[in-house]
Amino acid sequence: MATRRYAIQHSTEYFAAGRVASTGMQVLLGIQAKEILCLYFSDEGEFNTLETRVIPERSTADTAGDMMTAWMSELGATPATIHVGKFSIPARAIAIRDLPDYLQDFVEDPSKSEDERRESLSKYLASWRKSGDFVLVWDEDYEMNAQGEVVST
Numbered sequence: 766m767a768t769r770r771y772a773i774q775h776s777t778e779y780f781a782a783g784r785v786a787s788t789g790m791q792v793l794l795g796i797q798a799k800e801i802l803c804l805y806f807s808d809e810g811e812f813n814t815l816e817t818r819v820i821p822e823r824s825t826a827d828t829a830g831d832m833m834t835a836w837m838s839e840l841g842a843t844p845a846t847i848h849v850g851k852f853s854i855p856a857r858a859i860a861i862r863d864l865p866d867y868l869q870d871f872v873e874d875p876s877k878s879e880d881e882r883r884e885s886l887s888k889y890l891a892s893w894r895k896s897g898d899f900v901l902v903w904d905e906d907y908e909m910n911a912q913g914e915v916v917s918t
Contacts (some may be wrong), residue, residue: 768850770810770901772913775844779907779915781833783842784810791847792840794833795903796820797857801832803840804859812852845911860902868893 773793775782781794789808794801799820805813818836820829837844853860864872871878871886878886897911908917 770848770850772846772848774846774913781837782809783844785813785840785842787841792842795838796829797904803836806849810849858902862900865900865906865908891895
């Protein structure tokens, strides 16, 4: 069975994602606290490493966005949808999960839900799985559709 690859679209609102043409490397950049993080993935989508840069004090969101754009340029990365495998960086609260917490809780123990809620959760779980949605955790949960767009935070 092939390993699932999760699409993450480049989005100036949430994350910068792209490909480095010279190496095939895929990158995902985002803000966490007072840092910009750059996650590097192989061409096949395997997580390789993480680098950080400090955002100067008194910076605005525009400054951080400009820093991400500049970093992408330094890397020679072109904004693009990337396709990565499931990964987890617990120390940074960054990961990809197949299900949001409330659906994972339901899967693990459906009896904890009331009968009426159990039926709606069961239908929603089937729909979620069929559509290929997933969760990108980056301090908070970003519910993503199969095309790699953020649909809910």
